[in-house]
Amino acid sequence: xxxxxxxxxxxxxxxKEDVTxxxxxxxxxxxxxxxxxxxxxxxxxxxxxxxxxxxxxxxxSGRYSWNFQKSTSSFNFTITASQVVDSAVYFCALSEAxxxxxxxxxxxxxxxxxxxx
Amino acid sequence: KAGVTQTPRYLIxxxxxxxxxxxxxxxxxxxxxxxxQTPGQGLQFLFEYFSETQRNKGNFPGRFSGRQFSNSRxxxxxxxxxxxxxxxxxxxxKLSGGTSGNEQFFGPGTRLTVL
Numbered sequence: 228x229x230x231x232x233x234x235x236x237x238x239x240x241x242x243k244e245d246v247t248x249x250x251x252x253x254x255x256x257x258x259x260x261x262x263x264x265x266x267x268x269x270x271x272x273x274x275x276x277x278x279x280x281x282x283x284x285x286x287x288s289g290r291y292s293w294n295f296q297k298s299t300s301s302f303n304f305t306i307t308a309s310q311v312v313d314s315a316v317y318f319c320a321l322s323e324a325x326x327x328x329x330x331x332x333x334x335x336x337x338x339x340x341x342x343x344x
Numbered sequence: 345k346a347g348v349t350q351t352p353r354y355l356i357x358x359x360x361x362x363x364x365x366x367x368x369x370x371x372x373x374x375x376x377x378x379x380x381q382t383p384g385q386g387l388q389f390l391f392e393y394f395s396e397t398q399r400n401k402g403n404f405p406g407r408f409s410g411r412q413f414s415n416s417r418x419x420x421x422x423x424x425x426x427x428x429x430x431x432x433x434x435x436x437x438k439l440s441g442g443t444s445g446n447e448q449f450f451g452p453g454t455r456l457t458v459l
Contacts, residue, residue: 262447270432272450318387331400332377332448334387 229254231321233335240309241343248304248338250319259323261295261302266316278302309342346371348437348451356457362423365454369416369437376418377448378410381432393418430458
């Protein structure tokens with residue numbers, strides 16, 4: 228069965244520090260998608276990135292970067308030079324085909340990031 | 345392009361009552377999913393609708409039901425409310441149906457409190 232593990236429940240860093248949020252997933256499918264979402268205090272989940280299982284290239288978007296490694300079933304997220312506005316709960320999610328052929332999302336439990344000024 | 349909208353944003357009900365939550369997806373999106381978020385259980389998938397048909401269902405009792413209209417708007421209904429139904433209910437839309445791994449876009453949620 229599919230599963231997403233975010234072992235870090237809460238992380239606190241001081242502004243300008245780099246921080247990495249870990250995500251480990253389990254799936255039996257060869258075709259799947261991985262996502263990261265940010266949930267600020269307002270509550271709305273904000274889409275950050277999608278990765279398909281055939282694309283292991285790392286991606287950088289400004290201060291954000293993602294490291295996808297199929298060999299370790301991990302999809303880690305790094306924020307460089309963190310800012311107070313990065314404070315939020317971050318969710319990793321896995322989407323794979325169900326037995327009906329449709330895709331279902333499984334979310335990790337989230338990592339609460341606190342960036343202190 | 346307008347985002348996903350959910351109404352109402354806040355709701356207070358008492359045990360035994362029923363409630364209907366509404367979600368309007370991003371224009372052009374035909375898939376709508378519902379999630380329940382609680383501090384103890386995290387984000388739990390309720391169901392997904394595409395073209396007015398339920399495509400996927402999570403492990404929730406039959407008190408939780410939903411539907412989708414021809415304009416892709418969706419409603420979620422919870423009957424005979426229990427204290428444990430207090431949660432943030434999130435709606436998400438995506439471009440196509442369940443056979444793709446498209447990213448979902450979430451609404452601001454409806455915070456339901458059951459007293």
